[in-house]
Amino acid sequence: xxxxxxxxxxxxxxxxxxxxxxxxxxxxxxxxxxxxxxxxxxxxxxxxxxxxxxxxxxxxxxxxxxxxxxxxxxxxxxxxxxxxxxxxxxxxxxxxxxxxxxxxxxxxxxxxxxxxxxxxxxxxxxxxxxxxxxxxxxxxxxxxxxxxxxxxxxxxxxxxxxxxxxxxxxxxxxxxxxxxxxxxxxxxxxxxxxxxxxxxxxxxxxxxxxxxxxxxxxxxxxxxxxxxxxxxxxxxxxxxxxxxxxxxxxxxxxxxxxxxxxxxxxxxxxxxxxxxxxxxxxxxxxxxxxxxxxxxxxxxxxxxxxxxxxxxxxxxxxxxxxxxxxxxxxxxxxxxxxxxxxxxxxxxxxxxxxxxxxxxxxxxxxxxxxxxxxxxxxxxxxxxxxxxxxxxxxxxxxxxxxxxxxxxxxxxxxxxxxxxxxxxxxxxxxx
Amino acid sequence: xxxxxxxxxxxxxxxxxxxxxxxxxxxxxxxxxxxxxxxxxxxxxxxxxxxxxxxxxxxxxxxxxxxxxxxxxxxxxxxxxxxxxxxxxxxxxxxxxxxxxxxxxxxxxxxxxxxxxxxxxxxxxxxxxxxxxxxxxxxxxxxxxxxxxxxxxxxxxxxxxxxxxxxxxxxxxxxxxxxxxxxxxxxxxxxxxxxxxxxxxxxxxxxxxxxxxxxxxxxxxxxxxxxxxxxxxxxxxxxxxxxxxxxxxxxxxxxxxxxxxxxxxxxxxxxxxxxxxxxxxxxxxxxxxxxxxxxxxxxxxxxxxxxxxxxxxxxxxxxxxxxxxxxxxxxxxxxxxxxxxxxxxxxxxxxxxxxxxxxxxxxxxxxxxxxxxxxxxxxxxxxxxxxxxxxxxxxxxxxxxxxxxxxxxxxxxxxxxxxxxxxxxxxxxxx
Numbered sequence: 001x002x003x004x005x006x007x008x009x010x011x012x013x014x015x016x017x018x019x020x021x022x023x024x025x026x027x028x029x030x031x032x033x034x035x036x037x038x039x040x041x042x043x044x045x046x047x048x049x050x051x052x053x054x055x056x057x058x059x060x061x062x063x064x065x066x067x068x069x070x071x072x073x074x075x076x077x078x079x080x081x082x083x084x085x086x087x088x089x090x091x092x093x094x095x096x097x098x099x100x101x102x103x104x105x106x107x108x109x110x111x112x113x114x115x116x117x118x119x120x121x122x123x124x125x126x127x128x129x130x131x132x133x134x135x136x137x138x139x140x141x142x143x144x145x146x147x148x149x150x151x152x153x154x155x156x157x158x159x160x161x162x163x164x165x166x167x168x169x170x171x172x173x174x175x176x177x178x179x180x181x182x183x184x185x186x187x188x189x190x191x192x193x194x195x196x197x198x199x200x201x202x203x204x205x206x207x208x209x210x211x212x213x214x215x216x217x218x219x220x221x222x223x224x225x226x227x228x229x230x231x232x233x234x235x236x237x238x239x240x241x242x243x244x245x246x247x248x249x250x251x252x253x254x255x256x257x258x259x260x261x262x263x264x265x266x267x268x269x270x271x272x273x274x275x276x277x278x279x280x281x282x283x284x285x286x287x288x289x290x291x292x293x294x295x296x297x298x299x300x301x302x303x304x305x306x307x308x309x310x311x312x313x314x315x316x317x318x319x320x321x322x323x324x325x326x327x328x329x330x331x332x333x334x335x336x337x338x339x340x341x342x343x344x345x346x347x348x349x350x351x352x353x354x355x356x357x358x359x360x361x362x363x364x365x366x367x368x369x370x371x372x373x374x375x376x377x378x379x380x381x382x383x384x385x386x387x388x389x390x391x392x393x394x395x396x397x398x399x400x401x402x403x404x405x406x407x408x409x410x411x412x413x414x415x416x417x418x419x420x421x422x423x424x425x426x427x428x429x430x431x
Numbered sequence: 432x433x434x435x436x437x438x439x440x441x442x443x444x445x446x447x448x449x450x451x452x453x454x455x456x457x458x459x460x461x462x463x464x465x466x467x468x469x470x471x472x473x474x475x476x477x478x479x480x481x482x483x484x485x486x487x488x489x490x491x492x493x494x495x496x497x498x499x500x501x502x503x504x505x506x507x508x509x510x511x512x513x514x515x516x517x518x519x520x521x522x523x524x525x526x527x528x529x530x531x532x533x534x535x536x537x538x539x540x541x542x543x544x545x546x547x548x549x550x551x552x553x554x555x556x557x558x559x560x561x562x563x564x565x566x567x568x569x570x571x572x573x574x575x576x577x578x579x580x581x582x583x584x585x586x587x588x589x590x591x592x593x594x595x596x597x598x599x600x601x602x603x604x605x606x607x608x609x610x611x612x613x614x615x616x617x618x619x620x621x622x623x624x625x626x627x628x629x630x631x632x633x634x635x636x637x638x639x640x641x642x643x644x645x646x647x648x649x650x651x652x653x654x655x656x657x658x659x660x661x662x663x664x665x666x667x668x669x670x671x672x673x674x675x676x677x678x679x680x681x682x683x684x685x686x687x688x689x690x691x692x693x694x695x696x697x698x699x700x701x702x703x704x705x706x707x708x709x710x711x712x713x714x715x716x717x718x719x720x721x722x723x724x725x726x727x728x729x730x731x732x733x734x735x736x737x738x739x740x741x742x743x744x745x746x747x748x749x750x751x752x753x754x755x756x757x758x759x760x761x762x763x764x765x766x767x768x769x770x771x772x773x774x775x776x777x778x779x780x781x782x783x784x785x786x787x788x789x790x791x792x793x794x795x796x797x798x799x800x801x802x803x804x805x806x807x808x809x810x811x812x813x814x815x816x817x818x819x820x821x822x823x824x825x826x827x828x829x830x831x832x833x834x835x836x837x838x839x840x841x842x843x844x845x846x847x848x849x850x851x852x853x854x855x856x857x858x859x860x861x862x
Contacts, residue, residue, distance in 0.1 A: 088842035099549055102541070108533060117783075118530055118797050123776050125810055139847050172846050208809040227665070230810035234658075252858050258851035294850050337827065344823075345554050352548075352827035355859050359852040360828055363840040366549050367824035378639040379556050379661035381822040391812040392775075393798035396768065396783035397791055409794040411519035415603050416570050419725050420689035421790040427683050428786050 001300065002286070003308040004279075007317060019308055020325060022236060022266070022374055027216060034191040034220040041195035046202045052192040057134075058166045059187065064203035069174065069185040077174035085172060092364035093144050093179045099366030100152045103385035115398030116405070120391050124154035127205060128388060129197035129229075130182070131212035131222075132173060134163035134189055140176035141362060145369050145383065146212050147180035153388035158182045159207055161197065163189020189214075194221035198229045211370075211383065232383055236374035237306075239268040240358055241327035241347075243318045245334040246275030248354045254285035256331060259359050261302035262295040268306040270325070272318040279309050319343040326377040329358045346377045402428040432731065433717070434739040435710075438748060450739055451756060453667060453697070453805055458647060465622040465651040472626035477633045483623040488565075489597045490618065495634035500605065500616040508605035516603060523795035524575050524610045530797030531583045534816035546829030547836070551822050555585035558636060559819060560628035560660075561613070562643035562653075563604060565594035565620055571607035572793060576800050576814065577643050578611035584819035589613045590638055592628065594620025620645075625652035629660045642801075642814065663814055667805035668737075670699040671789055672758035672778075674749045676765040677706030679785045685716035687762060690790050692733035693726040699737040701756070703749040710740050750774035757808040760789045777808045833859040 005015055040048040046064035053067065054060045061067055078086065109119025130146045132138065143160070150158050160177050162170075164187040177185055186204055188196065194214075200206030209230035210222060222231045240260035244253055257269035273279050286303070290296050312318045319340060322330060326346035334340060337352035344350060348371030351358055362369045370383035397405060406425040413421035436446055471479040477495035484498065485491045492498055509517065540550025561577045563569070574591070581589050591608050593601075595618040608616055617635055619627060625645075631637030640661035641653060653662045671691035675684055688700035704710050717734070721727050743749045750771055753761060757777035765771060768783035775781060779802030782789055793800045801814035828836060837856040844852035 084842050085846055088839045088846075091839050092843060102539060103551070110533070116796070120534070120798075121772070121781070126776070141843055141847065227805070227807065230807070249858070252855070255851055255855040255858055259849070259855045262849060262851040294848075299851065341552070341825075345557070346821075347823050349824035349826060350552070352825060353829075355830050355833040356826050356828040357833075357837075357855045357859060359840050359844060359855045360833065360836045361824070361826045362852060363843045364836055365547070365826045365828065367551075367826055371824075374658070376658065376661070377821070377823070379821060382824050384822070386817075390777075390808070390810060391815070392778050392808070393780035393792070393802070393813050394772075394783060395780060395787050395792045395796045395798055397787035397796065398784075399786050402786040402788075402791065405791045405795055406788075408519045408522050409788075409790050411515050412523060412572055412794045413790060415516055415519075416572065417725075418690070418693060420686055420693040420730065421793060424683070424686040424690040424788045424790045427680070427686055428788060 001304045002283070005308055005310040007310065007312045007321065016321070016324070019306065020375065030216050031220050034217055034224060037191040038195040038221060038224055041192050041201065042199045049188060049192055049196055049201055049204070052190065053188050056190055057163050059164060064201065067186050067188055067203065069187060071178070074174050074178035074185065077169070077171040078178045080171050081175050086175065089140065089172070089176055089179055092141070093148060095364050095366045096144055096148045097152060100149050100368070100385050103149070104152065105386055105389050105391070109394060112401065114400040114404065116401035117394070117396040119394035121394055122389050122391055124156065125208045125388050125390065126155070127157040127159065127207045128155050129207035129210040130158060130160045131193065131210060131214050131218060132160055132162040133214055134170070135165055138162070138170040138173050140170070140172040141369065142213060143173055143176035143182070144180050147177065147182050149368065149383060149385045150388040151181045153385045155388050157184070157205070159197065159205065160185045161188050161193040163187065163193070191217045191221035194218060194225060198225035209388070211387070232370065232387065233372060233376065233380060237266040237268060238263045239328040239373060240270070240331065241322055241325055241329070242271045242331040242333055243315065243322060244271060244273045244278065245315060246273055246278035247335060248333045250278065250281040250285040251289065252354070252357070253282050253333065254289050256357055257286070257303070257307065258289070258293060258299050259357070260329065261299040261307060262293065265298055265301040266306060267302045269303060270308045270310060272310050272312050272321055274312050274314050274318070276311050279311055283309060315340060316343070322347065326375045328371045328373045328377065329361070331356065331358060348372045348377045348382055399430070403430065432735045433714070436739055436741040438741065438743045438752065447752070447755070450737065451806065461647050462651050465648055465655060468622040469626040469652060469655055472623050472632065473630045480619060480623055480627055480632055480635070483621065484619050487621055488594050490595060495632065498617050498619055498634065500618060502609070505605050505609035505616065508600070508602040509609045511602050512606050517606065520571065520603070520607055520610055523572070524579060526795050526797045527575055527579045528583060531580050531799070531816050534580070535583065536817055536820050536822070540825060543832065545831040545835065547832035548825070548827040550825035552825055553820050553822055555587065556639045556819050556821065557586070558588040558590065558638045559586050560638035560641040561589060561591045562624065562641060562645050562649060563591055563593040564645055565601070566596055569593070569601045569604050571601075571603040572800065573644060574604055574607035574613070575611050578608065578613050580799065580814060580816045581819040582612045584816045586819050588615070588636070590628065590636065591616045592619050592624040594618065594624070622648045622652035625649060625656060629656035640819070642818070663801065663818065664803060664807065664811060668697040668699060669694045670759040670804060671701070671762065672753055672756055672760070673702045673762040673764055674746065674753060675702060675704045675709065676746060677704055677709035678766060679764045681709065681712040681716040682720065683785070683788070684713050684764065685720050687788055688717070688734070688738065689720070689724060689730050690788070691760065692730040692738060693724065696729055696732040697737060698733045700734060701739045701741060703741050703743050703752055705743050705745050705749070707742050710742055714740060746771060747774070753778065757806040759802045759804045759808065760792070762787065762789060779803045779808045779813055830861070834861065
């Protein structure tokens with residue numbers, strides 16, 4: 001059912017390129033609808049938000065204030081959780097917090113001989129919005145992964161929006177918001193929630209950045225408000241690439257591939273292995289384990305459409321191919337993972353060793369599960385504390401320093417034909 | 432000629448909002464033309480590039496290899512420079528390099544008690560493209576500010592594109608490329624150059640990220656290829672905000688405002704000062720100095736359209752207003768700049784003290800001159816080494832660690848209805 005490829009086949013490069021190709025074209029109808037929604041929320045504020053929420057989420061309120069959940073309601077959700085769920089959520093949050101604290105950027109400066117001081121001041125964003133999908137794709141882990149880095153960064157206020165279709169709330173999601181330290185929660189979703197966060201309404205305060213996953217409408221809305229506010233990357237389908245030396249239990253590998261494929265029919269799961277016999281065993285495991293999976297239809301569609309078992313010459317070649325693929329998740333299921341790490345340049349997260357299944361990273365290892373997809377790990381990074389901090393350059397020039405710098409600036413400004421730049425520097429020259 | 436505002440006037444907030452408002456709507460005709468150009472370069476490669484370069488830049492070549500400048504040609508341009516220009520360029524490059532070296536991110540990891548190792552691996556981008564405008568807006572300083580951070584980051588190969596309309600080359604720009612360590616230079620520009628960098632042609636290699644300023648076509652092209660490659664922010668008009676205590680030479684302040692206004696009719700220059708009498712003196716300086724400026728028409732259009740002299744209650748209020756404006760450049764032209772710094776949260780760069788004119792930062796102080804515009808300093812940072820590095824999360828889980836993490840992950844995965852995620856963790860449990 002999966003594509004079977006061999007790196008020694010003629011045409012392998014083309015076959016791999018085709019396997020990875022993913023059409024990201026945006027639907028013009030979605031984009032037009034989103035443009036209308038944004039314009040309406042921008043001009044009519046709360047009134048538009050109430051209308052859209054009634055229409056799209058079947059949730060009727062007479063006043064926008066009824067769209068806010070109180071901290072008491074979040075508390076109640078937390079207390080309703082089964083003890084093991086609550087404990088797991090709290091343990092995951094604690095581990096995520098501890099890892100992210102290492103990412104905190106610090107301000108720095110240095111003074112030169114002539115008294116000129118240069119530096120970089122790091123500050124947190126004032127207010128951020130976190131989009132959390134409602135309905136069946138409601139993932140509490142996603143609340144933790146978005147809110148905790150913002151909290152660690154020192155963001156002043158975290159606003160979460162989560163649609164509650166038909167008024168149905170997800171206790172684990174609300175409990176996760178409580179644990180992560182979200183300040184305010186509004187039960188709105190879709191493009192209207194993104195517009196409200198970007199421009200503000202009478203009830204929902206405007207934020208400086210919006211992060212979090214959503215459907216095609218949410219993604220289109222985020223693209224449109226980018227510039228007015230910051231956004232995280234618009235994610236493509238999720239991906240896993242497993243490099244295996246053929247010595248891991250094939251059932252483990254099969255299940256790891258399933259764990260990516262069960263997200264979505266267009267998710268991508270690929271195995272690179274030099275051992276043909278092992279690949280056959282993984283294939284057998286897939287056939288045997290698949291019928292046990294509640295989401296087997298999604299898994300089957302994903303694996304047969306975009307999945308592949310690829311035989312490679314050796315692990316060296318596997319690393320080269322991995323760098324080309326630049327996968328979101330990369331499992332290095334080999335005897336000595338550290339030995340191969342220096343050869344791996346592009347990946348969102350690398351899971352090292354047979355025991356590091358991707359699902360551990362998705363929930364609780366500590367690092368963020370929001371990762372660059374669709375080969376963007378060539379230039380992009382996991383979501384982190386650094387996405388909720390920003391830098392300001394500091395330039396303090398002494399009277400003496402202005403003499404040296406002013407002459408250089410004046411020469412270069414004249415070279416660019418910018419006389420006012422030159423004169424501004426020359427005014428500070430004292431001789 | 433400039434807007435005169437007073438923070439105590441009724442309607443001041445609305446007047447300020449209107450002053451800052453800037454329509455960023457994209458021209459659909461430009462966007463459609465750019466879409467065609469990109470599609471053509473993607474399908475026809477070098478042939479399309481040759482056609483567009485002949486049509487738009489009046490530069491005819493028979494083979495795309497003729498569009499490349501050799502290192503010998505860059506060397507020759509460097510040797511043709513006047514000695515003072517070369518020295519200024521080299522001094523500026525050295526200072527920019529020294530500052531940016533402080534921004535280098537390092538990899539880190541830590542080991543937990545049960546042997547689980549977590550970390551963050553930092554790597555440089557493989558290949559980046561730098562867009563440099565040709566013609567009258569050809570700024571050598573911009574070559575340094577884009578190429579040096581990439582070089583410091585350890586980028587494998589830096590490709591520069593610069594149009595040479597009618598074959599006219601700018602020696603200072605080419606010399607700057609040589610000094611900054613650019614690896615290859617192609618004399619192409621416009622949307623076709625952006626497309627070539629994003630998708631690659633037979634002659635121009637595909638890059639992983641494109642940075643650098645350009646006209647509306649270049650900006651539209653960068654927006655379109657974003658996702659295929661990384662891009663820097665699409666910049667709005669340049670801005671300066673000066674906070675002055677009324678004790679700086681008013682001529683200096685007037686010229687600092689000019690130095691921003693001379694860039695562009697839609698550039699923005701604003702002064703905040705508590706001293707009405709000083710504001711009048713700055714106004715007189717503006718009237719007196721303006722006729723001496725070669726670019727006086729541009730300056731006058733900028734100042735009368737988007738400039739303002741604003742009287743504020745005190746410096747505290749000036750800082751509050753500055754945080755709302757979140758300016759690209761902020762001059763703190765006061766007696767004790769360090770005392771006010773903690774009150775300033777949002778700015779691209781802060782110039783501290785009367786001797787720190789913005790033009791020193793534009794050319795040679797050391798920090799980058801590519802800064803967030805249009806209030807985006809609320810969430811964005813100067814261009815830096817960090818824009819040419821990326822992070823990969825490392826998750827190495829020990830057999831013992833998988834027991835703790837596996838139970839947490841399993842509980843949370845079942846809570847999200849993701850059985851394969853849960854099973855993948857459970858397979859690693861040993862009891």
